[in-house]
Amino acid sequence: MRELLNTLFVQTEGAYLSLDQDTVRVEIDGTVKLRAPLLNLGAIVVFGRVMLTPALIARCAVDGRSVVWMSSTGRFQGRLEGPVRGNVLLRRAQHLAALDETRTARIARQIVAAKIQNSRQLLLRVGRDSEAEDRNRLAMAAAELADILARLRAATELNVIRGLEGEAARAYFGVFGRMVRVDREELAPDGRTRRPPRDRTNALLSFLYALLRGDCQGALEGVGLDPQVGFLHSLRPGRPALALDLMEELRPSVDRLALALINRRQIRREHFDLLPGGAVYLNEAGRKVVIVAYQERKAEEVEHRALKEKVAWGLVAHVQARLLARYLRGDLAEYPPYLAR
């Protein structure tokens, strides 16, 4: 039996990682916070200003343990991949799965199911605090999503799964505006619009999705998956299809953040620019507010049901990428998607 290896994430600015015999030693502000045997670690991921000694880097390269550098905002910067543990094997497993219609459909179904479930949770959660009419409409949409979920369970063809995903998205965005509580006439969208977004809520969503997409891509590269070979999303040159796949389960969490920003009036009318032709974008001041809120959201801990652990929300994409890699390698019978509370 194969022992599953852990990943060490270090995101404290100024942390110092060194090789000490066959262990990695993490020092923060001059005190040793952790000394872990290297044989238990499959990868080290560092965010921002974290220092690794040359000896540690060299040892990781020799052992085939990957070291991943991310910016403090979570953008992928680079990866050290050793010669032994072939990334190529994981990528080949990914490509083979992408060629296999049954496996592709199974992964896509897990992703879509989690997206719909998470969307439904959001509708119900917001609905609880809404006025009667909104509550009813949100509850109706939630019921529709529950119905789509039931049909999804029996779906085995990718086209059917994609169709149900589209149906769920229409039901969800059809009532999205009812979750907006302030300046609804001005802010509330009439369904989802993009390229370009045509109202303030859609502009906010588009920007947040871009942040999320960068994080998902970084997470995939971090575990050595090919971000362009997706399952739910079809292959297109230049399209990070797998990053788009990974985003799906996490979109409702971001939607919730967008609603909080609007409803708490942290994002207001002056944070947007209206362009001739009807496109709406966040301006510089607006982008700053959103980035700060997004970074704070990433630090919040959420319960991860598959792991039965609390993890920072910003690490969920990394956890999912690792779970997907384990599924593709055959270590897991099914890909366990992220289900929000």
Added chain:
Amino acid sequence: MEILVTYDVATETAEGRRRLRKVAEICQAHGQRVQKSVFECILSAAQYERLKDKLARAIDPAEDSLRFYRLAEPRERHLETMGRQIVYDLHDPLVL
């Protein structure tokens, strides 16, 4: 598998103290120090064999004593602790 390693190394002589350092060093490389001479190790069968082999060569069998306990898994269901714990569970997500 999870192995608990405990040791007792005779340190009256300089040679004994050298053996103690060596044993501690080998254990550090394979697990987490949970108490002074007690290590919890998460190992594959092969790694466990290598650990025992290294330790066997480091000790003086006439003077020192080593014990290896196989721990019941999952550990969180079979382990209770009291007092100060400065240990990371190496199964947990390691985020610093």
